[in-house]
């Protein structure tokens with residue numbers, strides 16, 4: 216096995232009676248852009264803080280590049296953090312902020328200046344050196360925070376919802392930019408988000424957190440197309456589960472299965488279905504027209520409810536909204552249905 | 566212009582209200598007029614009276630105040646060796662008290678603001694405030710008992726005893742502003758410094774201290790001016806030590822020389838003005 220940038224083993228953290236992190240095992244490879252995705256309170260920040268060294272684990276170990284750092288202080292670890300509130304030093308100029316880490320490490324003045332300016336250039340902030348953080352916009356502050364961390368060339372960069380405070384448009388710009396910067400510097404990025412779209416578009420791999428545990432680790436395609444648990448199916452994308460009676464009738468199998476809404480075809484007439492396709496009859500309960508696509512909420516005759524997303528290639532809003540109450544068949548290829556663990560809580564050995 | 570009375574028609578009242586809303590400057594000055602008048606009359610007025618009195622003299626035989634302008638009091642003050650020594654000693658005491666309070670208060674305030682649990686924090690604030698509810702005299706006499714040669718500390722009375730007692734008395738006035746300043750300092754800044762490789766001392770020097778300096782200055786203004794003006798503590802634990810306050814007090818009482826007392830009393834005022842001007846240059850007052 217090649218050296219991992221980050222390895223967590225049986226990591227736990229309790230705050231009094233609250234178990235914020237309840238046994239996490241995770242390996243992040245060198246140079247990966249890795250996302251920790253999960254709802255509020257699922258323990259993402261706590262895991263990140265234990266990797267940075269701000270919090271010491273109740274149990275378990277943290278390894279960076281194969282070296283056990285569990286008991287080391289933050290200043291002894293080769294990681295840097297981009298904080299959610301950026302945590303820029305308000306009494307220092309942008310340049311002094313970026314130079315801070317180098318000054319602490321006693322990098323000679325000329326080299327320090329050169330590296331800081333290069334870091335500011337890489338986040339497109341040349342010309343802002345003399346400003347104070349208060350004189351910057353949110354997006355600019357975010358980039359100063361990034362430059363301040365990157366200039367130290369850490370082995371791993373930790374980012375706690377780095378784009379959370381930005382508006383939608385700026386966030387989308389920064390997503391592209393962050394990804395480009397990571398490719399350029401080749402540093403491992405480990406970033407926390409509760410925005411599933413952000414995680415899917417930016418990361419090489421994703422770990423989905425729920426209640427202090429990891430439910431699934433995989434590439435965006437794996438996590439999205441083949442959610443391992445009911446929680447992942449519902450948290451990443453829209454949950455479409457077929458279970459119980461419906462599974463027996465429609466699929467002829469026991470268990471719970473997931474199908475993504477855009478994989479379903481809404482069929483009105485007597486269209487033939489292929490040999491590898493499954494179909495389920497039902498009644499359209501709700502039609503939501505959303506510009507480029509339409510969402511159909513269909514109550515199945517066999518019990519349960521599925522959501523189908525159809526591109527509006529031909530249809531207009533008039534056509535589709537008239538379908539409320541219509542009898543339809545939902546058709547999908549069987550390779551798009553995946554069995555899912557029963558919704559019971561998965562147990563990870565700690 | 567006046568604000569509306571209750572008898573005024575609703576329209577007038579509404580118009581006045583909207584006028585005040587639009588002209589926030591007028592609103593502010595109306596709101597501030599009472600406290601400003603109080604400050605102007607009671608405080609600045611008294612200060613002016615003090616200053617004027619300082620240029621009068623007393624009749625040697627009758628002891629009555631002679632209301633004729635003279636520099637005599639100030640010439641005495643500047644040329645008198647005793648007074649210069651007393652003024653310098655007072656300055657030294659105030660500076661020492663401020664320094665001691667700063668050194669003691671900072672770690673205490675830091676522990677309160679950054680290390681204690683929210684529950685412990687509340688109790689610690691109360692613990693710091695409680696001595697302020699006790700009478701000044703009770704606290705000073707408590708120290709007198711402790712310092713007396715057969716007391717717990719047994720250091721005896723004098724300059725050191727005065728400095729120690731004053732440091733104790735004014736400590737809360739240093740802790741509270743610094744505590745408030747540290748409360749405003751986001752924890753993430755401390756984390757960020759550590760994250761960038763700084764150890765405790767460096768984090769303190771480059772992040773904590775610059776950002777809480779204005780709070781420390783605010784505290785020092787209290788400890789410094791309270792120490793400069795004190796005359797009771799010196800009387801209780803100072804032994805033979807004389808400070809500016811005693812000179813003022815003795816001239817009002819025993820010597821019955823009100824103009825000279827006034828002249829002496831301007832000394833701490835001038836020292837404080839110089840101190841404030843010096844502090845202002847550091848820019849600390851802007852962020853108070």
Ligand SMILES: Nc1ncnc2c1ncn2[C@@H]1O[C@H](COP(=O)(O)OP(=O)(O)OP(=O)(O)O)[C@@H](O)[C@H]1O
Pocket residue numbers: 230233234235236253254255256257258259260261262409
């Ligand atoms: N210092 C603390 N003291 C007590 N409880 C804490 C502390 N920090 C976190 N917790 C608790 O631990 C749990 C996990 O918190 P954490 O901040 O890791 O969640 P998160 O996944 O980052 O959530 P969010 O998306 O809202 O930031 C929460 O229930 C939180 O209340």
Ligand SMILES: [Mg+2]
Pocket residue numbers: 259260261
């Ligand atoms: Mg968080």
